[in-house]
Amino acid sequence: MEELSIGEVARRTGVPASALRYYEDAGLLPAPRRVSGRRRYDAEVLRRVQVLRCAQQAGFTLAEIRTLFHGFGAQTPLGERWRSLANAKLRELDALIARAGQMKQAILAGMECGCVRMEDCILVPPE
Known part of the structure; x- marks a missing residue:
């Protein structure tokens, strides 16, 4: 060998x-x-x-x-191992993609802001 x-x-x-x-x-x-x-x-x-x-x-x-x-057990084929981990990783990626979409929308909304003062900004609701 x-x-x-x-x-x-x-x-x-x-x-x-x-x-x-x-x-x-x-x-x-x-x-x-x-x-x-x-x-x-x-x-x-x-x-x-x-x-x-x-x-x-x-x-x-x-x-x-x-x-x-x-x-995994020694007899578990690599493909089965991969699928098991991949399903969890895909859920994680879907959540990450959704979060990235929300971030993008917030950034785009902020770019449209024409407010002069923070107190007048409609992006942040008053407390």
């Missing part, structure tokens, strides 16, 4: 070696074998890093990615 140095994993994945060490410390990557004190990764780590990066791009937190990797 092919073994890769941390530099080779970094080069092939585009992920800095420092990030790979961080992911290892965070439990997202398996601890590699050590040869003369140097990390030697199995080639399968390349795929795991790709899944990790895809999950990050989808907005999953490191804690959620840890759940994706370790929070």
Whole structure:
């Protein structure tokens, strides 16, 4: 089986070696074998890093990615794991999109404000 140095994993994945060490410390990557004190990764780590990066791009937190990797039974297929987490993430995104829409409306309303004094502004109802 092919073994890769941390530099080779970094080069092939585009992920800095420092990030790979961080992911290892965070439990997202398996601890590699050590040869003369140097990390030697199995080639399968390349795929795991790709899944990790895809999950990050989808907005999953490191804690959620840890759940994706370790929070299910060993027999649970990756797709089922992903769907389980994705449903919660989609609800979170829908709420974020709604909030962003409200923010946009408030900004647009404020841009239309022609008030001279704060006391006269119709954007802020009187107490």
